[in-house]
Amino acid sequence: MSGKSRSADGGWPWLFVLPTFLGVLVFYLWPLVKTLYDSFTETGPFGGSTWVGAANYSQLVGDTEVYRAILNTVVYTAIVLLGIPLAVLFASLLNRPNLRFAMLYRTLFFLPYVAMPTAISLVWRIIYNGDYGVLNQALGVIGIDGPSWITQEWFALVAVALLGLWLSIGFNMVVLSAGLKSIPGELYEAASLDGAGAVQQFRAITVPLLTPSIFFLSVITTIAGFQLFDQLFALLGPVNPVMPKTQSLVFLFYEAAFVSNERGYAAAVAVLILLVVGLLTLFQFRFQRRWVNYGQ
The missing domain is CATH 1.20.5 (Single alpha-helices involved in coiled-coils or other helix-helix interfaces)
Structure with a gap:
């Protein structure tokens, strides 16, 4: 039965x-x-495709724009990753006991993350404007002649990365705040009795026990960094003369697939993105045991 x-x-x-x-x-x-x-085919001008073998990958290897796009994406991702230590610091400050208006502060930090990226990018486009932007006006007050942020090669990439960093801090703080609440308060009490100050407690207790959350954020931030497109497109614009020197891998895919109609080559770029992200994620998981503390 x-x-x-x-x-x-x-x-x-x-x-x-x-x-x-x-x-x-x-x-x-x-x-x-x-x-x-x-990725092994070539699309005709009126549709249809023909098998071309590894021709798209050969073109990929010899295309200097691909290497520049990889460099731009790596630089962008590296700058956005700096938001994680900043979020650790801010989350620790906002999780202090008896802090007034803590919920209001957390909400203000998280609001940019839930807003539409394109709308946020358009607002920052005004802030970055070289003629009447708020940023250059603020720099002018202290005697600094600000650059044209979104029309100069490396300044444009840094401008996009700073926007990405600002957008990511709110989400990072939510994850890290959850990690902070899981740390036993007795550890801080014992450290205080032993004479450890706030900075020593932060270095010896908070940061080591937050490493699982920091590792999680580093993985998803790296993956998101290699998917950079909407902020770049909205902030700089496709007709910006600096775009060819600032484009990301995903923007290169967009140009090949939807502007040049080279869909086979675009598919090869997509496979490249998949491989790079997969290798970086594998590298992060391979070496996380050396610095992540799981409390074992």
């Missing part, structure tokens, strides 16, 4: 899993396989 019951119930788990399985198959696995196949 029990065997029949198990046999009768055997199909129900698959029924409940089926919607998720179909979603993963249709929206993740099939696009991945299709992109991989398209």
Whole structure:
């Protein structure tokens, strides 16, 4: 009887899993396989495709714009990663006991994360304006002649990265605040009895026990950094003369796929992005045991 019951119930788990399985198959696995196949083809001007083998990857290796786009994306990601230590500091300050208006401060930090990135980018485009922007006016007060932030090569990339850093701090603080609440208060009490000050407690207790949260944020920030597109597109604009020197890998994919109609080459760029992100994530997981403290 029990065997029949198990046999009768055997199909129900698959029924409940089926919607998720179909979603993963249709929206993740099939696009991945299709992109991989398209990377070995060339799209005709009126549609259709022909098999060209590794020609797209040969073009990719010899394309200097690809190397510049990789460098730009790495620089952007490195600057945005600086938001993690800043978020550690801010989250620690906002989690002090008896801090007034702590919830208001957390809300203000988190608001940029939930706002539309394109709308935020347009606002920052005004802030960065070289003629009447708030940033250059503020610098002028202290005697500094500010540059044209979004029309000069490296300044434009830094401007986009600073926007990304500002947008990420709110989410980072939410994750780190949850990590801070999991640290036993007895550790701080014991350290205080031993004569450790606030800075020593921060270095010896807070930071080591937050490393799992910091590792998590470093992984998702790196992945998000290599997906840079909307902020770059909205802040600089596709017709900006500095864009060819500031474009990211995803913008290079966009140009190839939707402007030049080189969809096979664009698919090769997408595969490159997948490989780079996969290797960086593997590297992070491979070496996380050396610095992440899981309390074991």
